Amino acid sequence: MTATAAPAQPPTPAAGGVMEGLHLFPERTHTAFPEPFAGKRPIAVIGAGFSGTIATLQLLRRLPEDQPVLLCERSADFARGVAYSTGEHEHLLNVRAANMSAISDERLHFEEWLKHRAAAAGGKLEGLYDTEAGLFASRGLYGTYLRSILDHAMRQTAGHAQLRLLPDEVTDVEPAPDGGFVLTCASGQRLEVAGIVLAVGNLPAEEGEDPRICSNAWDAKAWRSLDPNRPLMIVGTGLTMVDLVIGLRRRGFPGTIFALSRGGLLPMRHTASAAWPTPMLTIAEERSLPLLMARLRQEVEAAAEQGVDWRAVIDSMRPITASLWVRLPVAERRRFLRHVRRYWDVHRHRMAPPHADLIQTMIDDGSLRIVAGRISSMEKGANCVRVTYTPRTGGVSKVLDVQRVIKASGLEHISKTRDPLMQRLLDRGLVRMDPQGMGLDVTDGLNAVRADGEPAPRIWALGPIVRGVFWECVAVPDIRVQASHLAVSVVAWLREDAPRWSFAI
Numbered sequence: 001m002t003a004t005a006a007p008a009q010p011p012t013p014a015a016g017g018v019m020e021g022l023h024l025f026p027e028r029t030h031t032a033f034p035e036p037f038a039g040k041r042p043i044a045v046i047g048a049g050f051s052g053t054i055a056t057l058q059l060l061r062r063l064p065e066d067q068p069v070l071l072c073e074r075s076a077d078f079a080r081g082v083a084y085s086t087g088e089h090e091h092l093l094n095v096r097a098a099n100m101s102a103i104s105d106e107r108l109h110f111e112e113w114l115k116h117r118a119a120a121a122g123g124k125l126e127g128l129y130d131t132e133a134g135l136f137a138s139r140g141l142y143g144t145y146l147r148s149i150l151d152h153a154m155r156q157t158a159g160h161a162q163l164r165l166l167p168d169e170v171t172d173v174e175p176a177p178d179g180g181f182v183l184t185c186a187s188g189q190r191l192e193v194a195g196i197v198l199a200v201g202n203l204p205a206e207e208g209e210d211p212r213i214c215s216n217a218w219d220a221k222a223w224r225s226l227d228p229n230r231p232l233m234i235v236g237t238g239l240t241m242v243d244l245v246i247g248l249r250r251r252g253f254p255g256t257i258f259a260l261s262r263g264g265l266l267p268m269r270h271t272a273s274a275a276w277p278t279p280m281l282t283i284a285e286e287r288s289l290p291l292l293m294a295r296l297r298q299e300v301e302a303a304a305e306q307g308v309d310w311r312a313v314i315d316s317m318r319p320i321t322a323s324l325w326v327r328l329p330v331a332e333r334r335r336f337l338r339h340v341r342r343y344w345d346v347h348r349h350r351m352a353p354p355h356a357d358l359i360q361t362m363i364d365d366g367s368l369r370i371v372a373g374r375i376s377s378m379e380k381g382a383n384c385v386r387v388t389y390t391p392r393t394g395g396v397s398k399v400l401d402v403q404r405v406i407k408a409s410g411l412e413h414i415s416k417t418r419d420p421l422m423q424r425l426l427d428r429g430l431v432r433m434d435p436q437g438m439g440l441d442v443t444d445g446l447n448a449v450r451a452d453g454e455p456a457p458r459i460w461a462l463g464p465i466v467r468g469v470f471w472e473c474v475a476v477p478d479i480r481v482q483a484s485h486l487a488v489s490v491v492a493w494l495r496e497d498a499p500r501w502s503f504a505i
């Protein structure tokens with residue numbers, strides 16, 4: 001695929017119809033899929049962030065031209081998703097540009113797009129940072145890249161109308177008698193589809209009753225109408241917290257920010273380092289967390305003796321992390337989540353150097369205070385939220401009165417989700433949660449597993465929602481591979497199933 005340098009303009013969503021300019025459906029409520037798909041029901045991809053957009057692209061590459069794909073997105077912006085919709089150049093990718101191609105078999109795709117785009121902009125491109133640890137792009141620029149990929153796919157398929165965009169929230173999926181599904185959307189329209197791909201991203205943390213406790217760190221409500229003279233608290237000290245702090249600083253919030261997590265650990269900083277080979281693990285190491293951790297320490301020590309940084313060792317694990325997680329017994333996975341995860345996360349998900357510098361400056365001047373502790377209660381105080389926590393070091397509970405609490409820690413257990421689609425899918429038994437409750441259970445071929453333990457032949461899922469099964473599938477380098485596998489899986493199903501099942505309504 002050729003990257004395009006054309007500036008991406010988000011199309012105007014037409015609520016209840018399919019995206020303007022692309023075979024707009026009349027607004028009506030019915031269960032048969034309308035004309036433009038010529039009687040064939042589409043594969044519906046639900047969610048148009050990175051996962052859904054790139055899964056769509058891979059599907060278009062592999063599916064027959066007459067098999068339509070419907071990309072559904074509830075926000076006004078297709079392709080960028082939560083991570084890449086920021087317009088702020090200060091928000092940097094935490095992975096070097098060299099490893100951010102969206103296409104698994106075109107490793108230079110993003111870098112070439114950047115070059116192309118820089119040339120079109122007269123050689124100077126805003127949002128690019130050449131640091132001592134490599135070239136980092138802004139997340140906004142990356143969002144433009146993703147949008148340009150989708151635009152290109154739309155232009156390429158316009159002739160045969162294979163791709164449609166549906167700007168609507170899918171709130172329910174019901175099985176149809178012949179094996180397909182009927183989608184219900186927030187606008188009220190109902191659509192018949194042949195199969196569904198769940199690309200819904202991370203589900204937000206549980207909602208509280210108090211509007212001053214924001215469960216969705218990406219919702220603008222989280223940082224609107226703040227009193228500059230009173231502190232606020234962010235729950236979580238990972239990259240989402242870093243992002244929020246940078247955004248608050250940019251918007252001129254001068255107050256104190258408390259960032260609290262159980263360990264109070266901050267993401268490490270990226271540095272340049274020579275590579276380290278992926279270790280060949282023994283079967284015993286693959287099955288036991290203590291042995292695995294001991295081996296990791298040995299690798300770090302061996303690397304240090306050769307002047308290679310620990311970061312290279314962590315990065316060397318990446319190609320095998322997913323297969324390692326799959327083989328790790330469930331009890332060991334749970335142990336990892338309880339005891340190791342917080343240390344793994346801060347070493348694995350690192351800050352670009354400009355972010356690390358800013359965070360350190362804010363810690364030094366006291367405007368950002370990192371707190372290690374466990375929250376025991378959050379209560380309504382007089383014009384504040386009263387947060388009581390037990391410090392990690394023990395001792396008596398402490399209290400902080402803050403104007404707002406923003407949860408940047410994600411959903412603890414999928415059973416607590418308030419997301420209507422996920423609740424309905426779980427209630428209907430069309431999907432089930434993974435053994436840790438982090439997200440959905442899927443097969444190796446990314447088919448959802450139903451409540452009865454059988455693979456759902458026409459429901460697939462990818463991205464952060466299946467991290468309980470693969471662990472390492474929340475960042476671009478992993479999701480792009482999943483997107484390609486998923487498309488292969490859909491095509492295989494279509495080939496097997498097509499003779500027995502007609503797409504015609």
Ligand SMILES: Cc1cc2nc3c(=O)[nH]c(=O)nc-3n(C[C@H](O)[C@H](O)[C@H](O)COP(=O)(O)OP(=O)(O)OC[C@H]3O[C@@H](n4cnc5c(N)ncnc54)[C@H](O)[C@@H]3O)c2cc1C
Pocket residue numbers: 046047048049050051052053072073074075080081082083092093094095168169170171199200201202239240243421462463464465474475476477
């Ligand atoms: C702040 C941040 C920074 C990151 N930085 C990097 C980085 O530098 N490098 C890297 O490799 N990875 C990074 N990641 C991780 C990774 O790239 C993202 O998690 C990835 O983009 C996930 O994409 P997604 O499409 O699965 O999820 P999302 O981006 O959350 O997209 C899901 C989409 O689905 C839509 N949706 C959900 N439910 C429905 C529904 N029922 N109906 C219709 N639409 C629905 C949502 O509106 C959303 O647009 C970052 C993540 C975050 C959050």
